[in-house]
Amino acid sequence: xxxxRKIVNVIAAILKYGLLILGSVFTVLPFIxxxxxxxxxxxxxxxxxxxxxxEVPQWQNYKDAWAAAPFARYFxxxxxxxxxxxxxxxVTTVLSAFAFSRLNFPGKKTVFSLFLATLMIPGEMxxxxxxxxxxxxxxxxxxxxxxxxxxxxxxxxxxxxxxFMQVPESLYLxxxxxxxxxxxxxxxxxxxxxxxxxxxxxxxxxxxxxxAFLWPLLVTNSQEMRVLSNGLVRFQTEAGSSTELIMAAxxxxxxxxxxIYLFLRKYIIEGVTRSGLxx
Amino acid sequence: xxxxxxNLTKTYGTLNAVDHMNLTIKDGELVGLLGxxxxxxxxxxxxxxxxxxxxxxRIYFGDKDVxxxxxxxxxxxxxxxxxxxxxxxxxxxxITFPLINRRVNKAQAREMALEMAKVVKIDQLMKRKPGExxxxxxxxxxxxxxxxxKPQVLLLDEPLSNLDAKLRVETREEIRRxxxxxxxxxxxxxxxxxxxxxxxxxxxxxxxxxxxxYEVPQTMYLNPANVFVSRFLGTPEINSIEVDVKDGEISANxxxxxxxVKLADGHYKAGIRPESFYLxxxxxxxxxxSIRMTGRDLLIFSKLGSxxxxxxxxxxxxxAEGDKFGVSVREGHILIFDGQEKLIGRF
Amino acid sequence: xxxxxxKGYLYLLPSIIIMLAFTVYPLIRAIxxxxxxxxxxxxxxxxxxxxxxxxxxxxxxxxxxSLKNTSIYVICVVPASIFLSLVIAVLINSCKRFKALxxxxxxxxxVTSVIxxxxxxxxxxxxxxxxxxxxxxxxxxxxxQWLNLPQYAMPALIIFAIWKSMAFNILIFLAGLQTIxxxxxxxxxxxxxxxxxxxxxxxxxxxxxxxxxxSVIGMIGAFKVYNEVFSLFQGKAGPANSAITIxxxxxxxxxxxxxxxVAAAGSVVLFLIILALTQIQLRVTGEKKKx
Numbered sequence: 067x068x069x070x071r072k073i074v075n076v077i078a079a080i081l082k083y084g085l086l087i088l089g090s091v092f093t094v095l096p097f098i099x100x101x102x103x104x105x106x107x108x109x110x111x112x113x114x115x116x117x118x119x120x121e122v123p124q125w126q127n128y129k130d131a132w133a134a135a136p137f138a139r140y141f142x143x144x145x146x147x148x149x150x151x152x153x154x155x156x157v158t159t160v161l162s163a164f165a166f167s168r169l170n171f172p173g174k175k176t177v178f179s180l181f182l183a184t185l186m187i188p189g190e191m192x193x194x195x196x197x198x199x200x201x202x203x204x205x206x207x208x209x210x211x212x213x214x215x216x217x218x219x220x221x222x223x224x225x226x227x228x229x230f231m232q233v234p235e236s237l238y239l240x241x242x243x244x245x246x247x248x249x250x251x252x253x254x255x256x257x258x259x260x261x262x263x264x265x266x267x268x269x270x271x272x273x274x275x276x277x278a279f280l281w282p283l284l285v286t287n288s289q290e291m292r293v294l295s296n297g298l299v300r301f302q303t304e305a306g307s308s309t310e311l312i313m314a315a316x317x318x319x320x321x322x323x324x325x326i327y328l329f330l331r332k333y334i335i336e337g338v339t340r341s342g343l344x345x
Numbered sequence: 346x347x348x349x350x351x352n353l354t355k356t357y358g359t360l361n362a363v364d365h366m367n368l369t370i371k372d373g374e375l376v377g378l379l380g381x382x383x384x385x386x387x388x389x390x391x392x393x394x395x396x397x398x399x400x401x402x403r404i405y406f407g408d409k410d411v412x413x414x415x416x417x418x419x420x421x422x423x424x425x426x427x428x429x430x431x432x433x434x435x436x437x438x439x440i441t442f443p444l445i446n447r448r449v450n451k452a453q454a455r456e457m458a459l460e461m462a463k464v465v466k467i468d469q470l471m472k473r474k475p476g477e478x479x480x481x482x483x484x485x486x487x488x489x490x491x492x493x494x495k496p497q498v499l500l501l502d503e504p505l506s507n508l509d510a511k512l513r514v515e516t517r518e519e520i521r522r523x524x525x526x527x528x529x530x531x532x533x534x535x536x537x538x539x540x541x542x543x544x545x546x547x548x549x550x551x552x553x554x555x556x557x558x559y560e561v562p563q564t565m566y567l568n569p570a571n572v573f574v575s576r577f578l579g580t581p582e583i584n585s586i587e588v589d590v591k592d593g594e595i596s597a598n599x600x601x602x603x604x605x606v607k608l609a610d611g612h613y614k615a616g617i618r619p620e621s622f623y624l625x626x627x628x629x630x631x632x633x634x635s636i637r638m639t640g641r642d643l644l645i646f647s648k649l650g651s652x653x654x655x656x657x658x659x660x661x662x663x664x665a666e667g668d669k670f671g672v673s674v675r676e677g678h679i680l681i682f683d684g685q686e687k688l689i690g691r692f
Numbered sequence: 693x694x695x696x697x698x699k700g701y702l703y704l705l706p707s708i709i710i711m712l713a714f715t716v717y718p719l720i721r722a723i724x725x726x727x728x729x730x731x732x733x734x735x736x737x738x739x740x741x742x743x744x745x746x747x748x749x750x751x752x753x754x755x756x757x758s759l760k761n762t763s764i765y766v767i768c769v770v771p772a773s774i775f776l777s778l779v780i781a782v783l784i785n786s787c788k789r790f791k792a793l794x795x796x797x798x799x800x801x802x803v804t805s806v807i808x809x810x811x812x813x814x815x816x817x818x819x820x821x822x823x824x825x826x827x828x829x830x831x832x833x834x835x836x837q838w839l840n841l842p843q844y845a846m847p848a849l850i851i852f853a854i855w856k857s858m859a860f861n862i863l864i865f866l867a868g869l870q871t872i873x874x875x876x877x878x879x880x881x882x883x884x885x886x887x888x889x890x891x892x893x894x895x896x897x898x899x900x901x902x903x904x905x906x907s908v909i910g911m912i913g914a915f916k917v918y919n920e921v922f923s924l925f926q927g928k929a930g931p932a933n934s935a936i937t938i939x940x941x942x943x944x945x946x947x948x949x950x951x952x953x954v955a956a957a958g959s960v961v962l963f964l965i966i967l968a969l970t971q972i973q974l975r976v977t978g979e980k981k982k983x
Binding site for chain 3 (some may be wrong): 092115171188215217276284299323
């Protein structure tokens with residue numbers, strides 16, 4: 067009986083790890099294939115059977131891709147848009163979350179519900195009219211157009227408000243007794259106490275800004291203003307069949323975020339989990 | 346069924362959670378595993394259940410070595426500290442669950458569950474969910490679920506710690522009643538000495554993984570094997586006093602407590618329970634430092650020379666701070682310990 | 693201090709301005725626009741007021757096709773992704789070793805640009821040199837024209853989308869699994885519960901709220917699918933529009949055909965679908981809270 071159970075346990079463990087490894091391979095395969103393809107020669111790319119790794123890594127592909135399109139410019143643009151958007155999001159989110167969690171003002175509940183209600187509106191629906199607004203403002207082809215509409219997020223406000231609510235009210239009252247102003251309290255107490263949550267929000271926003279595609283595509287015309295994701299799609303059309311160069315360019319878009327992810331995994335997972343379990 | 350534990354040891358890293366424990370539990374007895382938190386009592390229980398694997402030693406249920414048998418094959422019932430009821434199932438489903446796992450057919454399982462529910466007096470609650478029950482009722486469901494499969498041994502991990510004070514006393518009597526009714530060998534873990542003494546047939550006191558004493562409650566209270574056991578049992582706590590023995594006289598700080606004892610001269614550790622004193626005008630004279638009224642008893646804080654002592658007297662005795670009173674110690678109630686803190690004798 | 697003051701609004705001002713300008717106003721504007729015939733966003737002119745756009749929308753076979761495709765997409769991607777994620781999450785959770793490693797690996801697709809990785813999938817789906825056809829070849833299956841034949845466009849899109857959407861679900865389920873008390877599993881073990889029965893009778897019911905939540909979130913996301921289509925088919929909606937989705941249809945009408953009114957009408961339809969799903973979600977989470 068006992069040995070039989072042991073055998074069953076061993077088989078179960080083998081099956082379990084086997085399935086997990088199989089799933090892992092399925093999950094990482096596109097990444098591996100992207101990197102490996104980006105380092106292959108054109109003839110290795112179309113070889114049958116395909117080799118998992120190139121014989122000699124063709125680092126030249128990256129240089130060629132980098133030179134074939136103004137990726138440096140795209141990179142800088144993406145960096146500018148991501149940084150500004152994230153800073154903006156943090157400022158508006160902290161201010162609003164503080165107001166909702168600590169300040170008392172007429173209509174607070176109504177305003178908060180309205181903020182929450184906006185979460186039900188699909189962003190895809192707003193793009194048409196927002197595009198019209200950008201045209202009316204004559205912001206087409208500017209950083210403003212890519213940044214300003216995204217510097218406030220009802221979702222992050224909701225998330226941070228819940229974190230701020232967990233800070234005991236007594237702390238606020240104590241600070242009031244010590245003649246600490248609201249603003250000072252927010253900066254000196256609330257922000258440091260919730261720095262991990264704020265950091266998580268920052269990283270989540272960096273990822274979504276970095277990966278943003280459609281909106282920057284709509285509101286930019288010139289090559290000088292293009293961000294990486296748009297540049298990549300454009301390059302894909304221009305480079306045509308030079309798959310190794312397209313893969314190298316894809317790597318350039320994907321790798322920075324993956325590196326951030328590997329280092330700050332904890333904050334990203336924490337942030338997504340928290341937002342996911344909000345129900 | 347008898348349970349025999351031989352050299353049972355569990356090591357976590359360099360820490361011996363349980364250290365070469367030997368214990369025999371007789372069929373049908375209710376045994377309390379008692380000790381402060383971290384003493385290894387829960388680890389012992391989990392090793393008995395099979396959920397924890399011993400580093401060393403063996404466990405026998407009857408004549409059968411169960412050390413390497415997995416929990417599901419051990420025929421045990423286990424009640425968890427937080428009850429671990431399945432929150433999404435009704436009481437009935439919770440109780441029938443182990444039976445259906447054993448391929449008992451549904452109708453029969455229901456019948457058995459109802460029978461067991463009657464024993465623990467929850468047959469009115471079969472259609473409720475655990476969330477709708479009080480702590481005490483949940484406890485009963487957990488016990489019913491553990492007993493329904495007719496296990497050989499019932500194990501309870503801190504069964505009363507999640508209940509409020511009044512319910513605790515009630516429930517512990519219930520556990521005793523159920524155990525007697527089902528006649529099952531039962532082991533429960535507790536850190537509450539009163540709880541252990543009130544319902545156990547025998548108590549096993551543990552400290553830092555080592556079994557200190559295994560005895561019937563009354564014997565253990567009167568004859569604690571060592572200083573630790575003497576201090577762990579009883580409230581208010583036993584008075585620990587340094588005494589000198591010279592020419593058959595036991596004295597503390599020069600005050601003679603007992604004459605004519607047969608004990609080698611020297612310095613000893615002694616223990617005197619607060620209730621072992623009795624008022625005696627010819628005894629040692631003490632003064633009242635402060636008093637604490639507990640209801641039935643009056644606790645007097647005083648000093649025996651320079652050593653603080655607690656003296657328990659009936660509450661009808663009228664004393665005030667500063668009053669003088671004389672006390673003696675009941676015959677056989679001075680516990681004398683040796684240098685290793687082991688009990689030498691009672692005088 | 694209990695007295696109310698309007699100071700709170702000072703803190704909210706930046707957010708309120710942005711929300712009004714880029715969320716509330718465009719919402720109302722889109723609804724209005726959907727009732728204006730032949731609207732132009734350049735000179736704001738229109739030819740008629742009424743349901744003309746909606747009539748055109750529902751008369752358009754492309755829109756019907758986009759509705760059908762999106763529904764197929766939702767019906768295939770969401771349950772498959774939820775089921776696979778649940779299995780993977782339970783397996784990861786039961787691991788003693790490499791738990792963190794598996795978690796890191798399985799979450800990777802979530803942080804990745806759909807556009808970039810879509811291009812990689814496009815390469816893997818390549819009918820002549822693609823990795824997928826090579827693997828199929830090992831099992832004696834002839835090369836599939838994934839991206840070139842209409843009947844394979846949706847399956848390719850669905851495979852890609854399942855791959856992408858599992859990451860989030862696995863994470864949510866893992867978090868949920870950690871909230872199930874360890875003792876319940878121990879009790880189940882003592883009760884001799886077979887593995888499969890532990891999964892169906894304990895794990896799944898305990899995770900039910902999260903499964904519903906993930907399903908609704910997944911459905912909302914799936915109804916808005918666009919980037920996946922764009923990247924997999926290089927800016928098109930598959931061969932002969934075979935993989936056109938609602939959002940793709942809306943953007944196509946708006947950006948390529950300049951039919952702003954029709955696009956707005958399409959987006960109102962999308963809005964209503966999402967709204968209905970959100971109501972289901974609120975209903976479910978609301979009930980959970982009541983308990």
